[in-house]
Amino acid sequence: MAAQDAAVDSVRDREIGVEQVHLDQVYRRLEEKIHEAEFLVNDAAQRGQVGTPGALAERDAQVFRAGIHLSRLNNEFEDFLFGRIDLLYGKDGKKGPDGAYTSVEPAEDAVRDDGTRQYADIGETLHIGRIGVLDADYSPLVIDWRAPAAAPFYRSTPVDPGRVVRRRVIRSKGRKVLGVEDDLMRPEMKASLNGQELPVIGDGALMAALGQARSHTMRDIVSSIQAEQDLVIRAPAASVTEVSGGPGTGKTAVALHRAAYLLYQDRRRYAGGILIVSPTPLLVAYTEGVLPSLGEEGQVAIRAVGSLVDGAEATAYDEPAVARVKGSSRMLKVLRKAVRGALDIPPPGAPAPRTAEDGGQLAFGEEDGPQVPAGTPDRLRVVAFGRRLELEADELHRIKQNALGGTAPVNLLRPRARRLLLDALWAKSGAATRERDPELAAELRSSFDDDITTEDSFVAFLDAWWPELTPRRVLAAMADEKRLGRWARRVLNPGEARRLARSLRREGLSVHDVALLDELRTLLGAPARPRKRREADPLDQLTGLEELMPQREESQRERAERLAQERTEYAHVIVDEAQDLTPMQWRMVGRRGKHATWTVVGDPAQSSWSDPDEAAEARDEALGTRPRRRFTLTVNYRNPAEIAQLAAKVLALAMPGTESPKAVRSTGVEPRFVTTNNEHSVTTNNEHSVTTNTEHSVTTNTEHSVTTDDERSVTANRQRGSGRGSVVRDGDLAAAVREEAERLLRQVDGTVGVVVAMNRRGQAAGWLAGLGERVVALGSLEAKGLEYDATVVVSPAEIADESPAGLRVLYVALTRATQQLTVISGRRDDPDADGVPDLLRD
Numbered sequence: 001m002a003a004q005d006a007a008v009d010s011v012r013d014r015e016i017g018v019e020q021v022h023l024d025q026v027y028r029r030l031e032e033k034i035h036e037a038e039f040l041v042n043d044a045a046q047r048g049q050v051g052t053p054g055a056l057a058e059r060d061a062q063v064f065r066a067g068i069h070l071s072r073l074n075n076e077f078e079d080f081l082f083g084r085i086d087l088l089y090g091k092d093g094k095k096g097p098d099g100a101y102t103s104v105e106p107a108e109d110a111v112r113d114d115g116t117r118q119y120a121d122i123g124e125t126l127h128i129g130r131i132g133v134l135d136a137d138y139s140p141l142v143i144d145w146r147a148p149a150a151a152p153f154y155r156s157t158p159v160d161p162g163r164v165v166r167r168r169v170i171r172s173k174g175r176k177v178l179g180v181e182d183d184l185m186r187p188e189m190k191a192s193l194n195g196q197e198l199p200v201i202g203d204g205a206l207m208a209a210l211g212q213a214r215s216h217t218m219r220d221i222v223s224s225i226q227a228e229q230d231l232v233i234r235a236p237a238a239s240v241t242e243v244s245g246g247p248g249t250g251k252t253a254v255a256l257h258r259a260a261y262l263l264y265q266d267r268r269r270y271a272g273g274i275l276i277v278s279p280t281p282l283l284v285a286y287t288e289g290v291l292p293s294l295g296e297e298g299q300v301a302i303r304a305v306g307s308l309v310d311g312a313e314a315t316a317y318d319e320p321a322v323a324r325v326k327g328s329s330r331m332l333k334v335l336r337k338a339v340r341g342a343l344d345i346p347p348p349g350a351p352a353p354r355t356a357e358d359g360g361q362l363a364f365g366e367e368d369g370p371q372v373p374a375g376t377p378d379r380l381r382v383v384a385f386g387r388r389l390e391l392e393a394d395e396l397h398r399i400k401q402n403a404l405g406g407t408a409p410v411n412l413l414r415p416r417a418r419r420l421l422l423d424a425l426w427a428k429s430g431a432a433t434r435e436r437d438p439e440l441a442a443e444l445r446s447s448f449d450d451d452i453t454t455e456d457s458f459v460a461f462l463d464a465w466w467p468e469l470t471p472r473r474v475l476a477a478m479a480d481e482k483r484l485g486r487w488a489r490r491v492l493n494p495g496e497a498r499r500l501a502r503s504l505r506r507e508g509l510s511v512h513d514v515a516l517l518d519e520l521r522t523l524l525g526a527p528a529r530p531r532k533r534r535e536a537d538p539l540d541q542l543t544g545l546e547e548l549m550p551q552r553e554e555s556q557r558e559r560a561e562r563l564a565q566e567r568t569e570y571a572h573v574i575v576d577e578a579q580d581l582t583p584m585q586w587r588m589v590g591r592r593g594k595h596a597t598w599t600v601v602g603d604p605a606q607s608s609w610s611d612p613d614e615a616a617e618a619r620d621e622a623l624g625t626r627p628r629r630r631f632t633l634t635v636n637y638r639n640p641a642e643i644a645q646l647a648a649k650v651l652a653l654a655m656p657g658t659e660s661p662k663a664v665r666s667t668g669v670e671p672r673f674v675t676t677n678n679e680h681s682v683t684t685n686n687e688h689s690v691t692t693n694t695e696h697s698v699t700t701n702t703e704h705s706v707t708t709d710d711e712r713s714v715t716a717n718r719q720r721g722s723g724r725g726s727v728v729r730d731g732d733l734a735a736a737v738r739e740e741a742e743r744l745l746r747q748v749d750g751t752v753g754v755v756v757a758m759n760r761r762g763q764a765a766g767w768l769a770g771l772g773e774r775v776v777a778l779g780s781l782e783a784k785g786l787e788y789d790a791t792v793v794v795s796p797a798e799i800a801d802e803s804p805a806g807l808r809v810l811y812v813a814l815t816r817a818t819q820q821l822t823v824i825s826g827r828r829d830d831p832d833a834d835g836v837p838d839l840l841r842d
């Protein structure tokens, strides 16, 4: 046996050596390419500005491209070279631009069959890596993973192997090859390479990849993309690509790899930018390293849905009842009323109300005039052609209504309102009848208008009577309950309007407020301002080296950031966790991709939005009539079967009839159930605060009461349950969570996530204080898309009861672990003798 192991080891070492030789050759070639690019850049800089402007521009553009190439080559890639395929001879002898043979099918005589066994010679070997590298003679040293020639690396299966005989995943660090793992696509075949039998090492790369410990950042899956995923990644970019699949099927990973693929396929087209919309900043932080690891950084903006509007960085969540209102398309009607109504609200810092009797030219409304809030001017007095002219409240009201007719953006109607005011004053002046000659009459009118519009008092009146509105100002105006009640009449019920107004009085923006701001921005229109110069394409700007230098100094990341800030529309929009976008958020995202192609990935069973039909309607509106291509991912790469089976029980409750994805592996470790029975006072206080307060006070009250109660509740515990995985526990919820987190930190090498109901977020962070960076506490809605080696799900019933979509949110929480899961019951869970809470029983 020992001799056999030693033989395997020596074959493995030999094969590692073979790949090392190839990797060394690749790095030598890369260095040559880097020198070439550096030479080009320096040479151009030294030559200064000679030649015609056209030639200079062309040269500078070349240098610019060389600079980008250089920065890609210099990128410190881990696993620069990660794959290899050994292929049969192809049908024809044609080669593609990457130097590889293009034929997908084997040549007719590629396989010999002696009646007992098949034999073949390997006709072509390709190495696959993060970017393509050609040798000096144009033979392919590395094929870019996105090139057509690399597709068989991902697509080939034993059922449909194509030309592939052996697929190898190569693991390396820096310039050193560490290991190889092979999969045989034609296990029945005796294949030889250069006269030697083709060796096969290891049990396949996928399992090795899945078993690795998780960190707080996502890894790319470029070396182990599976066939059904590859179909999505390489789907043609036309129109809309829709991808659905259960938890852990690789939707996020596929979306990110697709962005890299699209850029590779058509860099010029996607210079218009790719936007990836993510549900939370946590998921943005988790995923944002993947694209740089694939050699792509510029041109892709990953944004959380709460950070899509420039300047807003919302992370707070509204309580479910408020979120439901803010996300609903009913808000559109309310906002339409609000933008028109907000005209009558004096701008911050407006002069104190005065009356006509004060003798001012500006007259402001009586304090309690009907429908006219204090501070809105209700009389205009001006002097023109030596005459005093006046417009009274009812005339002003008529003019305003007239100007507001239709649905045009309110800020853009100001010039029209101004014109109507002047018309009314002109009519009053009687000057119209004074001059019959049309040309002279026009002149007279023009000097009349000049007379009035240059008067400070008229300008001040207009500013107060038709103020320039900003989205934030309108949102702030909606925080007034009475006012909002008026604007929301017959759209929201009084309770909804009250809660909405109250939530808008809170400091800072919530995630749902951002979509409202964006809608308001559209309804208001940008105020007329002096035009900004068009932001030119970087290549347009390259007319000389001075301009080139600052360009080169800007890093890829900075450039991406800058472009993202400036961009309001994108060439391709990728929506991750699309099931969570509310109708108002779909409208916001839709505006950014009016002319884009789309990739939309999601899982309805994980939706935290309460009204899926309403959201589907808004999604259809955003995507328009573009044709859709649908894909479904079916394999769960994250959860072991033991965890997936438990989660399936909640899925059956949350969305009866929905099929779970198939878990690809099993660990033999069953989920663990922990009960506590001493948190009565905690829960009581918590319940109280939920019903009475806004989110801010929920957190405060809860945190406060838990600390106090925890201190009191150390004794008087009842033992509950024993048996399968259950632990009889003698402490309160806080202690149970902490102890379990500590235990799991000892069990796994990577991360531990503790998922609690949203209103326990603050407390849970306190429970885990001092346990280090490997463990994090997160609210149920924040767990979306993330994964950990082990998770603790605290009080399933609390999570499920939080909102109408609570069971689906619980399903998300239960599907975050790659290795181990512990469920800790709270008071509402009603655990059985095994500690299994009622929601998770058969």
Ligand SMILES: Nc1ncnc2c1ncn2[C@@H]1O[C@H](COP(=O)(O)OP(=O)(O)OP(=O)(O)O)[C@@H](O)[C@H]1O
Residues within 6 Å of the ligand: 206, 209, 210, 219, 220, 221, 224, 225, 226, 229, 245, 246, 247, 248, 249, 250, 251, 252, 253, 254, 603, 606, 637, 638, 784, 785, 786, 787, 815
């Ligand atoms: N082909 C693959 N090779 C290796 N790992 C993979 C593969 N596909 C997916 N994974 C891993 O499985 C995990 C789940 O992937 P991902 O987060 O993309 O799934 P998801 O469908 O977006 O899940 P969720 O719906 O729960 O957010 C990740 O760790 C990912 O790296």
